[in-house]
Amino acid sequence: MALIRRRVHVTVDLQNERRYLPVPFEVPAGTDSLEVVIRFDPAEAGIDLGCEGAAGWRGWSGGARTEYLIHADAATPGYLPGAPEAGEWNVVLGLHRVPAQGVDVEVEITMPASRPVPPVPDAPPASRTVRGSDRGLPAEPGLTWFAGDFHGHTIHSDGRLPIGGLAALGVASGLDFMAVTDHNTVSHHAHLAAEGSRHGITLLPGQEVTTHLGHANAFGDIGWIDFRGPAQDWVDEVERRGGVLSINHPISGDCSWVHRLERRPAAVELWHSTWYRELISTAPFAWFRTWPEGATLLGGSDVHLPEEPQRPGTPTTWVAAEDASAEAILEGVRAGRTAVTGSARLEGSVLVPELMRAPALVRLGDEVLAVDAEGLVLVDGAGRRRSVRSGHEAFAADRADGPFHLVLADRRILALCA
Template sequence: MPHTEERLHLTLDDQIATRYLPVPFDVPRGAPSVSVQLSYDTSAGVIDLGCEGASGWRGWSGGARDRFTITAEAATPGYLPGELEPGTWQVILGLHKVPATGLDVRLRIACPAVEQPEREREAPPQPRQVRGSERNLPAPAGLRWYAGDFHAHTVHSDGSLSISELAATAVRAGLDFLAVTDHNTVSHHAHLPRVGAAHGITLLPGQEVTTARGHANAFGDIGWIDFREPADTWVAEVERRGGVLSINHPIDGDCAWQHPLTALPAALEHWHISWFRDLTSTAPWAFHQRWDPGAVLLGGSDFHSPDHGYALGTPTTWVAAEDDSPEAILAGVRAGRTAISVGVGEDRVPRPLHTPILLRVEEDLLAIDAEGLVLADAEGRRRRITDSYERLPASWGSGRLHLQDATRRVLAIA
């Protein structure tokens, strides 16, 4: 199959029938490579792009790319390199936005490929100025609090930075760890140990399981989770494989969580960058009261590009762990040893060593660098913090405790 072209007219009826339209093509035995090019009127609609090989999933780029190439040795970011197994492959078209008048789509499939896969940019390692764990926050015996961010993207999906550039950015933000959570792919996982070691930061493998009815982060080196399956399947599969699943930005705009679930996952991205639009918003608390009160709370910046005007670590999630390895960080999450802080000052610069923080440590509740702030609980009880290091009994208040400033902006969550 040296070259083939498919022309499709996609309609709302196609979208109603399936959100993910397979377009099959054949790969002959011994084929060295394949490339796919997608073209349509991008001002009229949005069509996502992905690929499934004869033996399984090969990658996803959503609406971020209009082409990809896969070879035995390399692939476009977002796609898995490797020998091309012979048989029927499928281009997967995500029918994200289809106008009422329909959309004309053209696919050009070439085997062997007519284009070489692009190479990722490498960033020079950054000198460490600060690391959140250097704050030496009080922790249970044998543990240390590490600062991180549980939601970020690279060129392996719709981010603008390479993995190396993202790692360098996280180092400048003072983070100890960063979860790399590209959409519907694990193509970035193989690169994380090398890049993390080069930059001196833990890069936690993740994937954002992404659909039109909600997103969830699957953490851990657990293989690909099929976003086309029911969300209950995600929960069960991630648990079976030893990972952690977190529901993402559950009340954010057109990405709010709508999937029905019979069993709730272990974690919830309670504090997403969208909350920074109004830190006085009570909507996240209203949602949380109707969710699982025992869910482990995480924070994620959902970082895509420096051009968006916010930094990694907004907010910062702290995890009490034995060390900063991916395995230890995830063990800390499973045990519920997390806290979230606003992470930045008024200048939006990450300051993990100085941000107010609220911690539960054994029998104590600690408010640190929070003098003048107000401690509040789920039932509306409030009390002023009068010292820069204030210790209270862990039994104070009910539900999720948080720190507010005088204008009731949330600055930290226990």
């Protein structure tokens, strides 16, 4: 057994120079597994953890873990299994929070690993509930409005739920699909089809490309996107591979989007769960109105923990698609056929439980249709207001005047579309 120990003194100057610090080590030929542990004082610093193999990226756990195991047939969630190839590897340290006096980080590598990978917890399938697609929102011929959530995390990054647990919550929330968007890894992709089939929900492959300057979701089975490169590279590479990139929660505290872009992606997560704290804020609309080409609107709960107030589908993104397959859902997003509501619950809104049905606002050609929104007010991006006087009412709506949203008398926003 080979044991390698490295001590790295991380300073603010080093953090200023490079946010992702490689700590190299050599893997001999014939190595069947390895184990990495880092130690530092978490009260003083925040150090993220990742792994780059000789043949490419092996995974990321950010600040959720301080160790990982890689075996031929299994790996710590967030990391790709496979016998370690010979050559130079790197333990990647993300220098997230560094004190003025600096901090010592001890890196310990063991080859072969001293223990097996613990089993991943299972989650029983949820009973099928009424899904969003059962609601029958008016759609163009050949299309159905499917209800989903474009932002969720599992134990493959900093979530506490196994993939099956997230899927079961999505089913219980009335969703037809969910995107699994773990941070800076695609280790979860290999498990999505089987878990989705077992629970009866479409699980879209995703990756939250996560940096201190902002986050973006890359959707599609397109492989790993390198978060360490310029954000423009994310946009171009995701498009080249046939995926969809969305800027996440562009106005959200210290996770707001501040990357510079010459060419922007097609989508934006305009309604994020953090917006629930101030649903009369028009800050997301102000940001959106600076987007010269317009964008496809998405919503995401960003669910991590089962005890969080946000659940899958808060908010819900509706996509008009031919079917609920991952390919059809992403094609609907590319075509801009989306709408966002507070939830998918048919018996009422999570924002206003006493409403009989969650209000919705969907586009049909040159009109937007307010559904179950009698008594609400339709507002466009310029602030013009029109009263909704019936359960199904259509309004002429030029896309250039968006985003359109439904509000209560107290100005709380219940639904939106472009």
